[in-house]
Ligand SMILES: Nc1ncnc2c1ncn2[C@@H]1O[C@H](COP(=O)(O)OP(=O)(O)OP(=O)(O)O)[C@@H](O)[C@H]1O
Ligand SMILES: Nc1ncnc2c1ncn2[C@@H]1O[C@H](COP(=O)(O)OP(=O)(O)OP(=O)(O)O)[C@@H](O)[C@H]1O
């Protein structure tokens with residue numbers, strides 16, 4: 001069942017600075033365009049793409065940090081608009097966010113215990129000191145910060161990056177959400193520590209029937225930890241499918257480029273050196289398929305019309321004129 | 330053959346709560362024209378080692394032991410740690426240049442990239458005329474893939490990838506023998522990163538400089554490096570060719586690092602990772618600093634400090650198998 005869903009989400013930001021356009025108005029940043037994504041209970045869904053392609057904006061839209069320019073967010077099939085006040089608090093009780101930076105997300109002046117006790121109290125899960133203590137200990141246990149007595153009274157600066165991220169996860173879990181949006185939760189951690197945090201998230205999703213969105217630019221880790229992968233490019237979705245299928249038989253030229261570019265010690269020969277150019281500006285994005293200026297196999301139609309969704313079977317789909325043409329043949 | 334020889338180098342950061350032994354007893358050679366990858370967890374001392382070699386350490390850092398020798402092509406040797414201020418100015422840029430993780434740390438935000446190259450040339454190659462300098466700036470920028478009209482751009486007007494290219498162009502300005510790159514692509518996208526790595530390799534072929542390439546991304550190092558050195562808790566625990574390290578890692582820590590990476594192809598083999606966390610460098614564990622996290626540790630590991638021992642295609646510091654490490 002779809003717990004959390006975004007339908008045709010579009011977000012345009014009005015730039016606060018920068019050059020004014022022809023009519024004295026600043027042109028908007030078209031950060032996210034027509035993005036639909038669904039999170040299922042007990043499953044990990046990955047959202048992958050280059051820096052600046054709009055991943056965090058999608059995360060914030062789903063988390064109701066700000067409203068979409070158009071499109072809607074659905075929680076258990078019900079449209080929600082809960083950007084402030086009691087409605088927002090109620091929404092936060094069900095949908096939680098974890099950020100990339102474990103150093104910025106904890107208050108440096110409070111002990112671990114405080115960070116976990118606060119949401120427990122706020123959301124009414126713990127009413128007495130004894131309940132609070134018991135639940136804080138249980139949360140620390142769940143994120144493997146043991147012995148719990150020792151970690152409870154630590155200050156953030158006494159913890160390593162991986163341990164801080166575990167505290168941030170425990171804090172999100174304290175609320176008992178039904179959906180968790182993890183925005184690059186391990187990007188700032190060491191490779192050797194990443195694994196533990198990802199395993200933890202995966203286990204938590206399975207055991208608690210949590211719907212988990214794993215946002216990353218590391219497509220290899222998405223292959224290991226997510227059931228489905230959705231690839232985004234310059235604000236638009238370009239391909240989605242079951243992880244194994246998507247990484248082993250990618251159909252969109254950009255997904256292929258992403259896979260070829262990822263460091264891979266098992267690669268026999270390094271891919272040929274070729275300049276691929278850089279992602280486009282989102283203030284004046286290319287017409288048609290936004291990838292066409294960098295695409296090695298672009299057709300004339302690619303620069304004029306946005307490709308529709310081509311279903312490739314088994315939940316695998318792409319937005320690409322080439323795939324459309326191949327299928328039509 | 331060697332362009333740089335580091336011997337028994339030690340660096341401490343002095344602090345109120347005791348000295349942090351960030352680099353301890355490091356001996357490492359850099360061969361002429363090679364790309365040497367330096368890998369290790371956050372806090373293992375990679376940047377400290379690089380900054381010591383480039384003479385960029387500032388208090389509270391202090392060098393506690395060892396030497397760094399730079400060998401010119403004509404065979405003459407330079408005691409890097411003993412260089413005075415004037416000699417140091419000549420040494421940097423001409424013999425050794427550094428590119429940092431954030432190009433913003435390498436670039437001056439209020440000066441255009443063209444002017445920054447011009448500055449380096451003006452100060453360090455006073456015999457060049459203005460026209461020659463301009464010509465060289467354009468050539469360098471083009472060489473790293475920045476069009477000549479971007480010369481008048483300020484760093485903030487360039488994308489992260491272009492800034493990193495500009496920083497590399499500046500490092501190349503005086504044809505140094507050694508370029509130290511401290512996480513030069515960590516902040517970049519994989520696609521842009523891939524292009525820049527290809528660029529670095531091509532430039533190395535053309536100019537013949539040696540590179541010390543620092544990153545915690547071992548899979549990236551495997552692709553770009555000729556040789557790799559692995560650091561743990563301030564010490565070099567293994568060196569070897571990229572191929573040898575990939576095929577037969579000898580240190581359990583290297584093995585753990587290799588088993589931490591999700592793979593893009595082939596079976597989704599189980600990732601083992603490394604349990605535990607890196608040690609506190611104020612009081613590192615006795616014996617081998619890795620022993621509390623090592624699944625293969627035995628009694629002696631908590632008592633005896635393993636020394637780096639030469640093997641067929643590299644070195645390892647591990648007590649297993651009479652000092653030959655995992656076999
Ligand atoms: N509040 C905002 N105002 C204006 N522009 C914004 C705002 N937030 C994001 N953007 C722009 O929207 C685009 C998408 O940004 P977003 O942070 O969603 O990307 P991302 O995929 O998360 O990137 P990264 O991998 O670097 O985190 C970028 O061009 C960014 O500059
Ligand atoms: N100015 C400083 N004062 C005190 N300790 C420091 C200072 N700079 C670094 N250290 C310590 O020295 C050790 C080595 O740090 P260094 O920056 O060399 O590691 P690194 O391998 O480059 O890590 P990273 O991958 O995070 O860049 C760490 O334990 C760090 O905390």
Ligand SMILES: [Mg+2]
Pocket residue numbers: 055056057183
């Ligand atoms: Mg982001």
Ligand SMILES: [Mg+2]
Pocket residue numbers: 375376377511
């Ligand atoms: Mg560093």
